[in-house]
Amino acid sequence: MSSPQDSRMEKVEANKAQKEQDMMSCTSENELLAWQAKFEAFPFFKTPRFFKGAKITLRLLTVVTTFLAMLFMLTSHQSTTVLGTQLDARYSYSPAFKFFVYANAASCFFIFLSLLATIVFYLRGTCPTNKCSYLFFLNDMMMLAMEIGGCAAATAIGELGLHGNSHAGWGSICGYYGKFCDRVKISLAFSYASVVSMFILTVISSMNFKENPF
Structure with missing residues (x-):
C-alpha cells in the first residue's frame, strides 16, 4: 500500500504536469493568434483585387x-545523314507531337480570350452574373485538361526518342537529332510551366464566385 507521503508526491507531480500542459496549450494558442495577426496585417491578400x-x-x-x-x-526540325541516307526529323511526323501543338494552340487562344474578358470585367468592376464566373472556371478547367493530355502524349514520345526501348529493339534518335530533341525539351518545359499556372488558375477560379467573380 502507498503511504500518505507517496500520495502527496503523486498529486504534486500530477499538478506540475497539468500546469506544463496548460502552458504548452497557451503557447500554441498565442502562436496561432500571432500568425493570424500577421495575416490580418496584410489585408490586400484577402481582397477581390x-x-x-x-x-x-x-x-x-x-x-x-x-x-x-x-x-x-x-x-523543331533537323536533317541529318545516316549511312549515306538523308533523314529528317519534324514534329509533323508524330501524331503525338501534332496533338501537342494543337493542344497548346487551343489553350493559348481560349486563355487569351478569357484574359481579354477578365480585363474588360476588371475595368467595369465586376462580372455581370454568377454564370459568367462559372464559364471562366469551366474554360480554365477544360484548357488544363487539354494541356495535360498534350504534355502526356509529347512526353511519352519524347522519352522514347531520348532513351529508345531495348525490349522492342527501338533505338534512341537523339544521338542523331540533337538539335531537334533539345527544342522538344524546351517546348515541353514551357508546356509544363503552363500546366502549373493553369492549375493554380483553375483553383482560384473555383473559389468564391460571388466574392471573387472572375
Whole structure:
C-alpha cells in the first residue's frame, strides 16, 4: 500500500504536469493568434483585387508559355545523314507531337480570350452574373485538361526518342537529332510551366464566385 507521503508526491507531480500542459496549450494558442495577426496585417491578400490581379497574371503567363511551347515545337526540325541516307526529323511526323501543338494552340487562344474578358470585367468592376464566373472556371478547367493530355502524349514520345526501348529493339534518335530533341525539351518545359499556372488558375477560379467573380 502507498503511504500518505507517496500520495502527496503523486498529486504534486500530477499538478506540475497539468500546469506544463496548460502552458504548452497557451503557447500554441498565442502562436496561432500571432500568425493570424500577421495575416490580418496584410489585408490586400484577402481582397477581390488581389484575386483579380492574380488571375490576370496567371492568364498572361499561360498565354506566353503555351505560345512558346507551340513555337518551339513548330520550329523543331533537323536533317541529318545516316549511312549515306538523308533523314529528317519534324514534329509533323508524330501524331503525338501534332496533338501537342494543337493542344497548346487551343489553350493559348481560349486563355487569351478569357484574359481579354477578365480585363474588360476588371475595368467595369465586376462580372455581370454568377454564370459568367462559372464559364471562366469551366474554360480554365477544360484548357488544363487539354494541356495535360498534350504534355502526356509529347512526353511519352519524347522519352522514347531520348532513351529508345531495348525490349522492342527501338533505338534512341537523339544521338542523331540533337538539335531537334533539345527544342522538344524546351517546348515541353514551357508546356509544363503552363500546366502549373493553369492549375493554380483553375483553383482560384473555383473559389468564391460571388466574392471573387472572375
